[in-house]
Amino acid sequence: MQVRLAEHLGMCFGVRDAIDLALDLTSQGPLTILGDLVHNPDVVAQIDAAGAVRVQRPEDIGTPSVLLTAHGVADRVRLELRQRGLAVHDATCPLVIRAHRALARLAAEGRHVVVIGQPKHVEVRGLVGDFDEYTIVQNEADLDYLAERIERQPDLRLGVVAQTTQPLERVQELIEAMRRRLPNTDIRFIDTVCQPTKDRQQALRDLAAETDVVIVVGGPESNNSRKLVELARSLGRPAYLVTSAEELRPEWFINCSLVGLTAGTSTPDAIIGEVQAWLEKH
Ligand code: SF4
Structure with a gap:
């Protein structure tokens, strides 16, 4: 065969850099990683063996240093950690930061922010985490909510980005479905698939x-x-x-x-x- x-x-450069940073920091002293650094069991085992502690919630951080993963977090989480006096090391991938900036730009234009992606994925939680109002679209059925909102607020304009690891074709299908479903709505999409x-x-x-x-x-x-x-x-x-x-x-x-x-x-x-x-x- x-x-x-x-x-x-x-492995992409974002994950590679995050692992290198984690290993470097663990060699300097106690470190907590907020969330899963990467979704690969062998790499996680390697980081565990180097002595890093992994927690899923900010309130469980027990070391003076914390590392944010390549998936990124909301700015309000980063700020809270700094206010607690923690040394915050940031491995957020530059292409995730680009998605955050795109969403902030759309919000600054007065648009309702929409993220195409998985509602529970850590990157998506980070993307929407600084907004009080947002919509996450994973499939066509999720467009119902947007249609209801537009019915109540016909002048609502939408600003859409995608989770960086979504298949581009699927994202484009959902954008087209959104435009078909909401033909009179001003929709601006910024392609943030990395x-x-x-x-x-x-x-x-x-x-x-x-x-x-x-x-x-x-x-x-x-x-x-x-x-x-x-x-x-x-x-x-x-x-x-x-x-x-x-x-x-x-x-x-x-x-x-x-x-x-x-x-x-x-x-x-x-x-x-x-x-x-x-x-x-x-
Ligand atoms: S955004 Fe893309 S390049 Fe960055 S860590 Fe995620 S998959 Fe890798």
Whole structure:
């Protein structure tokens, strides 16, 4: 069985920089990480082994230093932490900061802010966390709420951004559905899907076109890894998400001569290498 690697795959610069910063800070003294630094169990284990404490809520921080993850937080959370006297280290990815700024610009124009993404995702919570009023759109059904608001307030203008790891095609579908549903509403969309996500999705399209089966290496909690699996399947390719080589099953590759390999933005190169070696051996 031959293996073809996606042209763009694996860890993005935002995650790589966040891990480097976490390891550097843990070598200097006690550190708490607010939230999951990355959605990859091996990397999390590595950071735990370096001595960092992980908490999900600001009130549980018990060290003088705290690290914010690449997913970002609302400004009000950052401010609260500083007011508590904590040394706040910030690993927020520059492309997440760009999404925050885009949303702030739209709000400054007097628009109702809308985020296309997963309502519970930490990045989305951070994006909307500084607004008292906002709407999160995950699917077409969520447009009902916006339609009701516009009925009550017909001059409402909308400012829309997307979670950085959403598939661009899906975001565009939802924007079109929004424009169809609200034909008289002024809607301004700023594309905040990050370039590494776009590159990985395009590379996967190319890979799926020429391979029999697609393997995505990534953690089960990794949004962008799951989206890569969904995209490959929507293109008609059997696709599987694995965290490591141990999860690969020989029966997935019956009658398969060319397997495509890609990985989410939080997957370390070493794990991709192990999966590749397993596939090449079979
Ligand atoms: S997926 Fe995109 S936005 Fe998120 S950390 Fe990586 S480069 Fe930054």
